[in-house]
Amino acid sequence: MASDIRDPIQGSKNYKHVTTAPIPRLEYKDPRAEELIQSGQPVIITDSDLVGSAYHWNLDYLCANLGNGLYTVYTSGNGKFKYYDEKKVPNVPSFQPPTSHTDMTFQDFASKLKRKDNSDWIYLQQPLNDTVGPRIELDFKGFNWDFAYRQMKRNRWGPLTSNLLLVGMAGVVTPAHYDEQENLFAQIQGYKRFLLFHPDQFECLYPYPIFHPHDRQSQVDFDDPDLKKFPQFSKLKGYEGIVGPKDVLYIPMYWWHQVESLEDHGETISCTFWFKAAPTEKVVYPLNAGQKVAIMRNIEKMIADTLKDNKNMPHFMRTMVQGRYS
Numbered sequence: 275m276a277s278d279i280r281d282p283i284q285g286s287k288n289y290k291h292v293t294t295a296p297i298p299r300l301e302y303k304d305p306r307a308e309e310l311i312q313s314g315q316p317v318i319i320t321d322s323d324l325v326g327s328a329y330h331w332n333l334d335y336l337c338a339n340l341g342n343g344l345y346t347v348y349t350s351g352n353g354k355f356k357y358y359d360e361k362k363v364p365n366v367p368s369f370q371p372p373t374s375h376t377d378m379t380f381q382d383f384a385s386k387l388k389r390k391d392n393s394d395w396i397y398l399q400q401p402l403n404d405t406v407g408p409r410i411e412l413d414f415k416g417f418n419w420d421f422a423y424r425q426m427k428r429n430r431w432g433p434l435t436s437n438l439l440l441v442g443m444a445g446v447v448t449p450a451h452y453d454e455q456e457n458l459f460a461q462i463q464g465y466k467r468f469l470l471f472h473p474d475q476f477e478c479l480y481p482y483p484i485f486h487p488h489d490r491q492s493q494v495d496f497d498d499p500d501l502k503k504f505p506q507f508s509k510l511k512g513y514e515g516i517v518g519p520k521d522v523l524y525i526p527m528y529w530w531h532q533v534e535s536l537e538d539h540g541e542t543i544s545c546t547f548w549f550k551a552a553p554t555e556k557v558v559y560p561l562n563a564g565q566k567v568a569i570m571r572n573i574e575k576m577i578a579d580t581l582k583d584n585k586n587m588p589h590f591m592r593t594m595v596q597g598r599y600s
């Protein structure tokens with residue numbers, strides 16, 4: 275049988291030390307898809323038509339219809355787009371942002387994308403807003419909102435916060451990180467390979483300190499892991515799958531993910547549906563891994579706020595555990 279593009283071996287990097295099983299791929303009508311979402315497990319959902327009214331989106335159509343609003347375009351020298359929080363940059367005076375970003379019209383972005391002389395890698399990431407042209411607005415209104423809001427209600431998620439439009443060059447990589455929102459990730463054009471890791475893999479992925487601009491991002495470079503500094507990385511276990519046009523991937527909150535736009539399949543167009551977390555009515559024991567990440571974050575935040583000077587964090591944290599909880 276001809277290998278399907280979605281075969282994870284196709285055209286994607288192999289990361290040593292990372293063991294993966296396939297992300298389940300189910301029809302949206304399949305009750306098992308609902309069960310996985312309700313139990314906070316990732317699943318690639320097919321045929322939901324969540325963004326069925328946008329299946330015709332391509333660069334030319336977006337150029338003609340996105341209007342002349344400005345879009346945030348990130349530039350990277352190595353194809354990696356590790357997110358950083360600008361508000362936290364003052365906390366780490368030595369921080370060197372790995373990417374730069376400028377605002378430009380979609381038309382300018384598309385012409386940069388089409389110019390093959392691009393030595394830089396570029397990635398447009400912009401919440402869809404009311405500057406879009408009437409046809410995009412119509413397409414947006416035509417999303418399968420029933421499906422989206424049914425998931426929100428059934429899983430007691432908080433409100434929808436944003437729909438991020440992502441248009442990336444083939445080959446761009448968003449390095450491993452977790453988000454604090456539930457995400458229905460809709461793929462419109464091109465193919466993206468996802469590596470996903472349960473929140474309990476926290477100890478294998480060594481996130482930056484919470485006050486660091488790269489909060490929520492893994493310190494480990496999957497292409498060249500420093501196993502001396504990050505020994506548990508060699509035990510990392512997760513899931514892998516390729517999402518293509520019309521697929522929707524449910525990325526549960528606190529699940530780590532690394533995302534790669536497959537090389538030789540042209541630019542990728544995606545749209546996220548981010549929902550606030552479900553309110554915690556009462557804490558149920560045993561705590562799940564996501565709740566433990568939330569507790570660790572709160573404690574780290576409280577200590578950082580109390581100590582004021584982040585330089586005191588390493589010694590304070592080590593003093594708290596060294597020789598006592600090892």
Ligand SMILES: C[C@@H](CC(=O)O)C(=O)C(=O)O
Pocket residue numbers: 440447448453457459466525531533534544546
């Ligand atoms: C930006 C996106 C990854 C990508 O598509 O490059 C992501 O991390 C998310 O949707 O949570």
Ligand SMILES: [Zn+2]
Pocket residue numbers: 451452453531
């Ligand atoms: Zn993310």
